[in-house]
Amino acid sequence: MKGLWKGFWDKVKDIRSRWEYGVAGLFSDDPVSEEFFEKLEEHLLAGDVGLELTESLLEDLRSFAKREKVGKASDLKQHFAQEIKDTLQRVPKMGEPLSFDGPLGVILLVGVNGSGKTTTAAKLAASFRKRGETVVLAAADTFRAAAIDQLRIWGERTGTRVIAQSPGSDAAAVVFDALQAVKSVGRGVVVVDTAGRLHTKHNLMEELTKIHRVARREVDPSCIETLLVLDAVTGQNGLVQAETFHAAFPLTGFVLTKFDHTARGGILLSLASRLALPVRYVGLGEKEEDLDSFDVDSFVEGLLSLKQEVPSDA
Template sequence: MSFFRKLKESVSKKTDSVTQKFMTGLKKTSTQFVGAISDLFAGRSKIDEDLYEELEEILIGADVGVTTTMELTERLRSEVKERKIKEPSELQPLLMELISEMLSDKQRESKLNLNEDGLTVILFVGVNGVGKTTTIGKLAHRFKSEGKKVVLAAGDTFRAGAIEQLETWGERVGVDVIKHQAGADPAAVIYDGIQAARARKADILLCDTAGRLQNKVNLMEELKKVYRVVKREVPDGPHEVLLVLDATTGQNALIQAKQFGEAVNVSGIVLTKLDGTAKGGIVIAINHELNLPVKLVGLGEKADDLQDFDADQFLHALFKEAMEEEMQAE
């Protein structure tokens, strides 16, 4: 069975509504990124160095990243020689297969880690403006709709309006928000959040944190303190430290991931605004260069547009047209 057929079979076993969300959310990337690759392979009569160089430009332009791009094209060269491929039209399914392999087994097992025997504590970190608070609100909505009791902790005491924004989400979703005054110690807010969540027999505590990088040293020390407080009060927590990144910022997202990773033990990525960019290749770069799974992706504005990342759905949404053409030709 061809790679395309295996992928289609895998996706066909999954929920149609989720498949549609990935298709819609990745339309810009599919049209521009994959469209450029398809045009490149269709417009050439031979596989030569010019083709590889142009492919590298397309991949880097889609935020696949220089390191990942170079490795990907080298692997493509090697496979072309080994399989004795002569026609450029045969390269697209091979490239897709190699990208799939880069989305490691760790990425494929990217479900959120929840504590089945008590309180789950999830910390959200990231710079301002990436969508942390909105992500927390959407995730609270999801957990509540699954019958779980959720509490929010307003640990971003620095940014004007952050506490009010989280309260608005709490009211909208119907969950309690633990807060202090603006300028308060974030670790104290998270401590009170843990005590309140336990007192209310909550299943999940979602913790917002500040995201100012212009005062990076203080921010990172603050995050370390929050992390220590959670560890002291919930020894097996935090169960997730999710770094929220804006997909539209491209390679800046990789830089942010490295900075936050030095301060706290980031366990996974939330990639917001994936529907707003034509450079969805950042998913591949994050997973491959940082060895961190993308756990959630934002595919739209609605509360249910925050989806668990699914590598097969991601690849299917990107390469659907190419898949159909290839399968018709078989």
Template sequence: MSFFKRLKESVSKSTESVTQKFLSGLSKTSTNLVGAMGDLFRNRKKIDEDLFEELEEILISADVGVTTTMDLVERLRGEVKARKITEPTELQPLMSEMIAEILEEAYAGSKLQIQEDGMTVLLFVGVNGVGKTTTIGKLAHRFKQEGKKVVLAAGDTFRAGAIEQLEIWGERAGVDVIKHQEGSDPAAVIFDAIQAAKSRKADILLCDTAGRLQNKVNLMEELKKVHRVVQREIPNGPHEVILVLDATTGQNAMVQAKTFGEAVNVTGLVLSKLDGTAKGGIVIAISNELKIPVKFVGLGEKADDLQEFDRDQFLHALFKDTIEEDESLE
């Protein structure tokens, strides 16, 4: 069975609405990355250095990143040589399988670590404007729909309007928000939120944090302090430290991931606004270079458009045109 056929069979086991969200959300990236690769492999008569150079340009333009691009192209060269491949059209399935292998590690740890007994504390970090507060709100809605008791902690006391924004999401989801005044000590807010969540027998505590990078040292010290408070008050907490990245920022997201990783042990990623970019190759770059599991991807504005990352759905949406071509050749 071909790689593409296996992919389609895997995706067919999911609900149609989830498949459609991935197809719609990744349509721009699919055209920019896979469509361009397909055109290259179809239009070339032979596999030569010019083909490899153009492939590099396509990958880099889709934000697959220089390091990951070089890794992929070198592996492709090796496969071409080892298998004695001469037809450029044979390279598309090879590229898809190599990308699938890279994403396997990102998918392996993609499930949130939700505690079966006691409260789960999820700490969210990320710079301003990436969609952190919105992500928390959407997850609150998701957990509430699952019947869980949820509390939100308004730990971003620095950004004007952050507390109010979280309160709006709290009202929409029908969950409590623990807050202090703007400018308060974030660690104190998180401490109070933990006590409130315990007293209300909450299942999930979602903690917002400040995202300013103008003074990186202060921000990182603040995050470390918040982290220590959670560790002190909750056994094995926080159970996840989720870094929210804006997919439209491309390689800048990699820089942010490295910066936050130095301050706190980031256990998972949320890639927001993936539907708004043609450069979704950043998912491949992050998976290859950072080895941090992708937990969720943002595929639209609605509360249910925040989807759990699914490698097969991602690949199916990315290679949708190639899958159709593969079927037509059978």
């Protein structure tokens, strides 16, 4: 666990370096002033925290500063950090890695094209295989031949069986075949890479609904996870995507990809506040091992530069 925590911390430090001259840099030894709150508001909005949550955070911080008669902005940092932690931690299963109680688990990865679904599917497959699980990848993005080919390549890299049919095939049929493949060995996990054609939203949602219906018929519903894969670079547009998918096709959580290329970590707070669904994983690179469980404490500590080094007992 120590190695995983440290790895997450090292990668989060890259995020901190882009934020520390923004949000974290505001918590200086200068006196608490209206200018401080205005600048903090600007940085939070620029970081995709969202208007409603930004106003809530600032209102709480103002009340704390007044109640405790805080003189320096730096003396507000710990309280602000706790506000952010509370926002994230009140969401059940925030940062918890996926696990299944039953013999068969299904992970449906949904999201728009280009968000990183196929790569995330491969990373999840590699993670479960390291736990000793039987894993099958289902190439249910049958609209794009390139997506099928890419998943096959990842299957070879990770040593994972890929179930696929020809482009244009019924995606739900692919998922059914993948489920039967795992059932034949008694237990395991099916990771489903789906299409993401939002410009034909109705057809896409119908396809996803059919896939979900097939999964529910074959598997205990409590063992089906539907994760929206979001590109962190999209910012507040990611929240719009989340609300669109969740309204048509209930989600159970999120994977935030390209987390190493963006300072817009505030989308995490928006997702937690608006939808009360957990961020399970963050993608921190292109390698199969570059998928970590989201860690609230290390994210907030890195974001606000609360620690410079990983604790020796971490």
